[in-house]
Amino acid sequence: MHELSITQSVVDAVCERAAGRPVRVVTVRVGMLTAVVADAMRFCFDLVTAGTVAEGARLEIDQPAGAGHCRACDTEFTLADLILLCPCGSADVDITSGQELQIISMKVG
Amino acid sequence: MCGTCGCHADGGTGGGHSHPVNGETITLEQRVLAKNEDVASRNRDWLAGQGIVAVNLMSSPGAGKTTLLERTIGDLAGRRAVSVIEGDQETTLDADRIKRAGCAVVQVNTGAGCHLDAEMMHTALGSLSPAPGSLILVENVGNLVCPAMFDLGERSKVVIISVTEGTDKPLKYPYMFAAADLVIINKIDLLPYVDFDVDRCAEYARSVNPKVRVLTVSATTGEGMDDWYDWVAEQY
Known part of the structure; x- marks a missing residue:
């Protein structure tokens, strides 16, 4: 249940930045190729924000899909999982999207 | 206007729509x-x-x-100073085993936590006071x-899988295998008794991590352990 630690990190950062103002919305970006389950994060968010300035805030999760770039055929393709195999058959692949784990913004006041 | 709660969202009939929030966006x-x-x-x-x-x-x-x-x-005794950081949710059983093996050890109990983090590593390093040039083996939570x-701030990540587990574990737990620098396939002394395909497992690991090294060992009989010690020496 690493989502609890991850959500705690989000809420700590948000509360620090809010400096006492009530937090209404928190927006995070969690790529589809991270081992973070969005629903588990939402569940944890309500628990972790209880008693903080972010209590009752809405959590918005942007989930970019996985994408890769094949060095062999120089094309971009969708990565549904971490198996790094281009449709052309090459495994010489860089992940270009889907591994994001960021706090984007928050709304206070 | 929202018919349920009176806000200005044109959110249809239910109360399940999201409401616009006024305030400063940071x-x-x-x-x-x-x-x-940062701590790592x-x-x-x-x-x-x-x-x-x-x-x-x-x-x-x-x-x-x-x-x-x-x-x-035991095998590195006299060759290199080794200390151990033991992560477990509860008990000092593993730390006690390591102590009996003749090694400095710090036990970190994570309680409900399912992993070690950089702060725990920092605290453990403080109480361990490892000698310069030594090797620290961190046993993460299983x-x-x-x-x-x-x-954690470690030099390398090693994933250990045993032949009594499934050959397809790298595909089932791709994030772990993708993060690894080395995969050790352990308990190879049991290969005659189990249905485990070493080559296929290594192939699966490379499908999520093309550059990963794979070693096969038996920590019980000692087979293949020299390859592991060579790998450790390469980390210096």
Whole structure:
């Protein structure tokens, strides 16, 4: 249940930045190729924000899909999982999207 | 206007729509695990300054991490100073085993936590006071998911899988295998008795991590352990 630690990190950062103002919305970006389950994060968010300035805030999760770039055929393709195999058959692949784990913004006041 | 709650969202009939929120938007654009990564980076710098190599060992429970450590401590005795950071949710059983093997050890109990983090590593390093140039083996909590996400400041990540587990484990737990620098397939002395395909397992590991090294060992009989010691020496 690493989502609890991850959500705690989000809420700590948000509360620090809010400096006492009530937090209404928190927006995070969690790529589809991270081992973070969005629903588990939402569940944890309500628990972790209880008693903080972010209590009752809405959590918005942007989930970019996985994408890769094949060095062999120089094309971009969708990565549904971490198996790094281009449709052309090459495994010489860089992940270009889907591994994001960021706090984007928050709304206070 | 919303018919349910009277707000100005044109959200249809139900109350399940999201309401616009007034207020100041603050842009953060920061990594979620920034704090952990900062502490990890300080750990890494400190270790590098001391010439110490820390290796983070991860596996599912029962893959043989502690047995591998016991054997390693015994075999490296007199060749290199070794100390151990033991992560478990509860008990000091593993730390007691390591102590009996003749090695400095710090036990970190994570309680409900499913992984070690950089702060725990920092605290453990403080109480361990490892000798310059020594080797620190970190036995993470037995779990093939969570520990992959948390940088401790280690030099390398090692995943241990045993032949009594499924050949397809690298595909089932791709995040862990994608994060690894080395995969150790342990308990190869049991290969005659189990349905485990070493080559296919290695192939699966490389499908999520093309550059990963794979070693086969038996921590019980000692077979293949020299390859592991050579790998450790290469980390310096």
